[in-house]
Amino acid sequence: MDLQEFLRMGGYAVYVWTAYGLTALVLLLNWVSARRRESLEQESARRRSRPD
């Protein structure tokens, strides 16, 4: 299969790749933000359990 043909997406390259890229970006951001929220809360819980 021709890579250039594939990337061209039958002339709809801009639309198809933007849609998939956006989806990947949003899922990734969600992943990062869920992870960060959790570790921030873990960190603050840890600090509270050992007050010094």
Next chain:
Amino acid sequence: MWLWIHKFGSPPHAYRLLGKMAPWFGWPALALILLATWWGLVKAPADYQQGDAFRILYVHAPSAWMSMFIYVVMAVAAAIGMIWRIKLAHAAAAACAPIGASFTFLALATGSIWGKPMWGTWWVWDARLTSELILLFLYLGYMALRSSFDDPQRADRASAVLAIVGVINVPIIHYSVEWWTTLHQPASVTKLDKPSIALEMLWPLFIMIVGFQLYFGWAISRRLRGEILRRERNARWLQEGA
């Protein structure tokens, strides 16, 4: 049974269980989403009418489905929290909102990107698109309402009412293509007796939906853990180190 519910509803137990469950959602989700992306972009044949633009379906339809599914989960969790006064249920509802809002945004954005080459316009104020936009505002309104209260219990109650009332919008979105004349094409998949798209084009769609569901399972486990920690900051099990 009641003992089990009680045990599951206890924050320390739920916190640990969610931590164990998350990877079981996360890794299969990643695998299935990658498989569906490859299948949808490479293996599936181009549509005879829409050419390669139809491939946007594989991210658009599952996002739209998730946007409604998560809203129902959120409303049910909020209702359980209201009726039985289970704090964990409220926490679960709160954890749903940002994930649901993300999928709603994706459904709208990918739909718009698909609409441009197919309908010649990014946006029309028709029933399907407008009701989906209202869904996004419901999610955002829910989150704004929550953050406007300092007291988590009052935030729970007020936002639960909004979540429960807003659930009326979900059947409106679903049936909008039948009740009103719209540009949006009617569902081509849920007609189970005779789906109007070829099976080889359907597989990646199903896989992507399952992948997104698992992704939701992963994301809500993570967010709910954060939510539990935030609410339980003064509880003893946390002070003693979890």
